[in-house]
Amino acid sequence: MKKLLTILTGLSVTITPATQIVSCKITVDNTYRNPSDIQKFWNHKMFSTISVDPKTIDILSFENDLKALISNNFKNQNEVNEILGLNLPWKSDDQSTRDGEKIIFEYYSSQSGQASTKINDLSDYLTSNLNEKNPATTIYFKYKIGEEALNGSALKLNVTTSPKMAKGVFSGVELSKETLRVSPIYSNDLKIRIGSNKSVDRDFLEKNSDVTIQLLKGILNTIKMETGTTLLNDLQWVKNQNPHSQNEIPYLWKLITPEEQMYKLLMNESNESLVNFVNKVVIENGTSNDLNSFLGLSNDIRFQLG
Incomplete structure (x- = not known):
């Protein structure tokens, strides 16, 4: 027994504090190399939603948005844009038409992707399944590029009637209140930047875009609380600000x-x-309808902090 105690007292346990544990983050190489990578990295960026207007569904535009969602998942996006024949704004009509034949999509109402669930007319299907009571639906798609066979699994795609931000986006939206109060939490940082200034100009708003955008977020959240209208994020091909x-x-x-x-x-x-x-x-703590025309709201509606 004494010998056993001697052995045990010679042992020690080292406890490493949690703050000293270094996690090992595995970097995923999401470079596009072949068509199977589309299925492998689908929803890699956790965004797979397309916005449509059920009254005017344009399948070419819809599939261009789908190509953008695919390209967004990869590191070599410019190359993927070309492979998919994605219609970017500066491409000519001839090039867009020619390139657009490179990838073909098939759509399904079930993740099984069986022939019995194939959607033959996507426009009619979405028009029938999207309305005020059902503003969103889920479909599935398969794809093939060139002479390749269709990929194996049907991939989930969300479709919504929630619009993207555009001029006049709230046209036709009815509001029961004439004064919409925006929470001051959205303007506090802007007020700090303004300081003792009696007014601001365009140059000031450009230099302080971050806090100006925060105020606009408050305006949109206020409208959302009153109308239930949610706007969708917009996937855009933009200049890299941090190359x-x-x-x-x-x-x-x-x-x-x-x-x-x-x-x-x-x-x-x-x-x-x-x-x-x-x-x-x-600055003046007053009311304003200066943004109503842009938003598509009646001039009777006024915004105020409070």
């Missing part, structure tokens, strides 16, 4: 939030509606 972190890639796919897109569109307009709104609502 050194992305292997000098000049352009890339990026999810743009509704408030970011709203800011971009407003700053591209020649009028001073956003400047006027900030001066009246944030």
Whole structure:
């Protein structure tokens, strides 16, 4: 017994604090190399939703959006854009038509992907399954490129009637209140930047875009609470603002939030509606309808902090 105690006292247990444990993050190589990678990396970026208007479904536009979702999952996006024949804004019509024949999609109502669940007319199917009571649905797709056979598994794709940010996006939306109060938490940081200034101009809003966008987020959230209207993030092919972190890639796919897109569109307009709104609502603590025309709201509606 004494010998056993001697052995035990010679043993020690070292406990490593949790703060000293270094996690090993495995980097996934999401470079596109062959058609099977589309299935392998589908939803790698966790965004697989397309927005449609059930009244005017354009299948060419729908499939272009689907190609963008696919390309977004990969590192070599420009190459994938070309392989898929993705219609980017600067391509000619002839090139878009020619390239668009490279990938073919088939759609299904069930993940089984069986022939009995194949959707023969996608436009009619979506029109029948999307309405005010059912603003979203799920379909599945298979694909083939060139002479390749269809891929093995049907891939999940979400389709919604939630619109993306655009001028007049809330046209036809009815509001029961004449004054919409935006929570001050969305304007606090902007107020700090403004300081003792009596007014702001376009240059100020450009230099302080982050806090200006925060205010726009508050406006959209206020409208959402009153109407239930949710806007969808927009996947856009944009200039890379930090090329050194992305292997000098000049352009890339990026999810743009509704408030970011709203800011971009407003700053591209020649009028001073956003400047006027900030001066009246944030600095003067008054009300404003300066953004109503852009949003598609009645001029009777006014925004105020509170």
